[in-house]
Amino acid sequence: MCPRTKEQNDALREKRKLQIIRAAADMLLERGLAIEIRDVALKAGLGYGTVYHYYKNKHELLDDLLWHAFGAAQEAVEAELSPGMNRSSATKDKLERYCIRLLRLWLQDPSVFFLYKSVAENGISIPGGGRMPHQLAERFDAELYQPLAEAIHHLRQHNPAKDADHEAHYVLGALIGCAGLHIHRHQMEMDVEGTVNLLLAAFQQKEGA
Structure with missing residues (x-):
């Protein structure tokens, strides 16, 4: 078997880190900050040594998790809420698309949901970092x-x-509440578009009045 190229090694490294980050986010949503690297390794289906190779402690892991989540959320904002179209009809469509994209992102990547939920609860305590x-x-x-x-x-x-x-x-609080119910109950499917339409109905009604 041919040895992996640098590009293949980099891709594997990023895949492993994302696997660890998402497992850590799941654990944080279940237990809060009372988790250890061994818990994350078990959740991710990886060996303790593998996870420790990337993160020496949960402080490093949590810091990486939050910045990863921020980057993913930033991409959603840039894709759906870019400036330049401020007419009401266009803005309404953009707002709906953004909420749908954000909710789907939370369901796909629990680290992004953890970031928003933490902010909604007035911040998060970082081990060793306030x-x-x-x-x-x-x-x-x-x-x-x-x-x-x-x-x-x-x-x-x-x-x-x-x-x-x-x-x-x-809007954010309502979306967080709906996503939280789905995530904590481990339901298989969620009507994302229907949920967003219901939440934005009040804005649509007032705009049309």
Whole structure:
């Protein structure tokens, strides 16, 4: 058998890290921060030594998990909430597509759901590092939360920005609640589009009034 190329080794490394991160997120959602590297290894179906090769402790793992989740969430924002189309009909479609994409992302990658759930609960305690890293909290607000609030502000043009901010909290909170019920009950399927349509119905009704 031919030895793997550097590109193949890099791809395997990223695959293993993602496997570990998603297993750790599952464990964090189940048990909170009372987990150890051995727990994550068991959940991921990997040997303890394999996981330890990538992460020497859960502090390193949690830090990598949060930044991975931020990057995945950032891609969703850039794909669906990019500026330039502020007409109400276009903004409404963008908001719906974004919520659907975000909910599906949470169901696919529990680390992203863990990030949003942690922020909604006013931050997360990092082992050995206090609260959620300041830089990550600031970037979450500027790059993930504010684009949603701005989209709602454009949709509800006659409402002040502070109301859009309140409604963005409502939308995220409702999505987190729906996703949490599904994730913790381990259901096989979820009507993502139907769920989002119900949550955004209030905005559509007011816009058409």
